[in-house]
Amino acid sequence: MDNRDNIFSFEIDAVQGFFVPDEAVLYDLVIAGWGPAAVSAAIYAARKGLNTAIVTKFKGGQINDTPVVENYPGFKSIGGKELTLEFNVHARQYGLPLLTGEAVTKIEKNNDIFYTSTENQRILKSRTVIYATGKRNRRLNVPGEEKFIGKGVVFCAICDAPLYKDKKVIIAGGNNSAFTVATDLVKIAKNIVIINIVRGWTADSYLQNSLKKYNNVEMLDYHRIESITGNNDFKGIKVRNLETSGLYDIDADGLFVEIGLIPNSDAVAGLVALNDNKEIITDRDCETSLPGLFAAGDVTDVTYKQVVIAAGEGAKAALSADNYLKFISNKGE
């Protein structure tokens, strides 16, 4: 009944023309993103009867790359992909038009109408927008990084860790994410090197302690990765000891980059107020500095970034958008 096999077949929807947003329509609401905040917003918007279209680059949020979620109330333990599936089963029953594979590149507002532009030059029109595009991995921004992504440089640890059984791997980062990856890799890789650009490590002490029983771990703080080495194949890194300024090579089979996340707020950077971390500033009802544009989840300055919190904020954003639409429609009468 759920048709779960096809729930991710957005391409099939697109070929059939059924679920593709219509550029000629003035929607009540356009939702950008498709993580927990966006999905929750879509459910609430659909149930409020808002004519809603969704645009997303990816078919799920960060949880799609999370092996197990154990803190979303109601699901004791569920895979990230499985929870994404449940969210999709829930939200897609409403048949909202959904465009996937295209990031939102720009949002503009003119005469109370929002124009949401996508990578492929589509422009969707709406009276309100919910921006819930989440965060992406921060990159090292060093020579060779781009070239070797997926060929030695790894951003999705969960996806690729199994490929590094009995290999030597480098982990860039000193936070909880880096040490979580390290505690997984230390058991399967031959040896691991953890490198942090600042002095010391910010990971929780129990994570740091859990590595101490292993003798295949090397830890280098106050070291900066300068470049990725290798011609056709990934070879390793050039790293500088910031204490001595000495530059040397570390050969390895892979580099896992875990140096934090950055919000996907570029498309609205000139439109709404951002904080110093480039997160969208929101109030408790998910209003931004621009009336009619709401934001929810990890792309915002909400203090805690969690699945259930993002889902709650998505619901708030949709209810606020509904209130706003009632307000402007009363104003026009």
Add this chain to the structure above:
Amino acid sequence: MDNRDNIFSFEIDAVQGFFVPDEAVLYDLVIAGWGPAAVSAAIYAARKGLNTAIVTKFKGGQINDTPVVENYPGFKSIGGKELTLEFNVHARQYGLPLLTGEAVTKIEKNNDIFYTSTENQRILKSRTVIYATGKRNRRLNVPGEEKFIGKGVVFCAICDAPLYKDKKVIIAGGNNSAFTVATDLVKIAKNIVIINIVRGWTADSYLQNSLKKYNNVEMLDYHRIESITGNNDFKGIKVRNLETSGLYDIDADGLFVEIGLIPNSDAVAGLVALNDNKEIITDRDCETSLPGLFAAGDVTDVTYKQVVIAAGEGAKAALSADNYLKFISNKGE
């Protein structure tokens, strides 16, 4: 594995002495309530390693009396009792001590320690409190109401509606709740009378319209219920037409009271700031006016009252409590 049959056997736990909070212990956290906000807070607190105890009058929140929940993301459609069960299965795995059947009567703070008193004169000690006791039904506060609760005066429409098949029922209220109950009862009762104390009706127009096709509905706005009639058995109501001041009797088999909800904030009324609706004033991180006391869900001034929003706020409250505990422990070093 879940032991679902026993998940609500709090009494059994209590007899075994296993899950009962210990009055001699200084807990990191006491959670008051056991609806979605409290359950979510408990999950997050347990996973943060906080030594946590829970006190609750009821074995679930308002959703326990809700027939179907279709807007908690991840569950397309689930009974309120079933969702409460899933929340319990999730939260109770952590084995937190939980005291049920006793409302919190008072919370005090002395020398950075919170003292949470219960109906049965227990006192729990903790460094932080999360207050998430939700809302309860507003009463008419007229003579006879108390006496006939459960014997003609109904506050849980979902529980009791089936008992009024082919009977005459009165519904007090003019909001969405009242009309939702009316749309259910109109199909099974012989006839229904809807009474509202103010002029007109605040229910959404589609709810009002859905009653129009029935000819067994009488609607009396600007009427005030003055008392419940009947000696040993419920007989009906005395009602005053506020236009004419005329007082008359309406005989019926039952009275469904749907005149809104009031926050269960009495136990902290002198301790933290409340708004005019007696909701606890919170900031976006669920902090109240009193450091160390956090609040979440429908008992607070959060704008929208929804299951997923309460669950998100509960998670925030637990993470804020954890941060506060780290802060005071660093301060003391």
